Amino acid sequence: MPYVEAAVRRRQFIAAGRAALAVHGVAKTSLRVVAAEAGVALATMQYVFPSKEELLRAVIEDVVDEIASVLADSAVTDQGLENAIRYGLGAFWDRLVVGGRELQMLQYELTMYALRTPGHEDLARHQYQRYTAVVADWCRRATEQAGTTVGVSFDHLARMIVAGVDGLILQYVCTPDDARAREGLNALTVMATALARS
Known part of the structure; x- marks a missing residue:
């Protein structure tokens, strides 16, 4: 060999x-x-x-890196916050959710594994901190480039967007419905934009 x-x-x-x-x-x-x-x-x-635990840790980090990379590359930040959210969520959805049911199921299963396995809880925290940081960064860049401000912290805004996306993904994994998913993404964009203005 x-x-x-x-x-x-x-x-x-x-x-x-x-x-x-x-x-x-x-x-x-x-x-x-x-x-x-x-x-x-x-x-x-x-x-x-x-050990299996070491392999699972590496797989979790790999999945987080892939998703964070797609999120980071997805947003158009030179056309204002609403467009950054809308295009970011749409690109993420098209690249990793549509046709990616197994990846999404694997992501949630690994998250639960990390939370239930003593010594690995930090991986689940790390996972959501990475997602939130990436979303907060493109929201911040879009706001700064548009010369506007937001009424909440970028961290809070990003956490609400990530929470909304998680819910939409779980619904989609259970019942793949593209029209309903698009409707949900549009509603999430409207809600996040309204939150940013509050």
């Missing part, structure tokens, strides 16, 4: 972990299952990730 750098191998195992978790869920995914998904011996897998 040719030598593969540890960093490359780590990325392969995280991708295999995500694939296995999407199919089997947290409870039924073992290192042996992930090793089979990656096409390597269990010992090779354990060299990089000695």
Whole structure:
């Protein structure tokens, strides 16, 4: 077997972990299952990730990084706050929610796993802090570029947007309805914009 750098191998195992978790869920995914998904011996897998907990931690961080990156790239911030929210939510939804049911289910399952596993609670906090920070940043940039102000803190505004998106995602995962989801995103934009003006 040719030598593969540890960093490359780590990325392969995280991708295999995500694939296995999407199919089997947290409870039924073992290192042996992930090793089979990656096409390597269990010992090779354990060299990089000695325990399931370490692999799950890496997968959670990878999912958070991906979602935070999409959020950060999604908003148009040079046309005012309402447009930043509307286009940011729309782009995020199109890229990660529509057709991404497994990713969204995996995200929530990993969040619950982190909250229920002693020593991993910080991952769930980190996850939502990252999402909130990214949304707060594009709301702040849009407001500054438009030369306007908001009546609440950007952190509070972002937390309300993230909470609204979470609710809409859960509804969509349970009953995929594109028209209802768009209606919900539009309503969330209106509510968030009104909150910013309060």
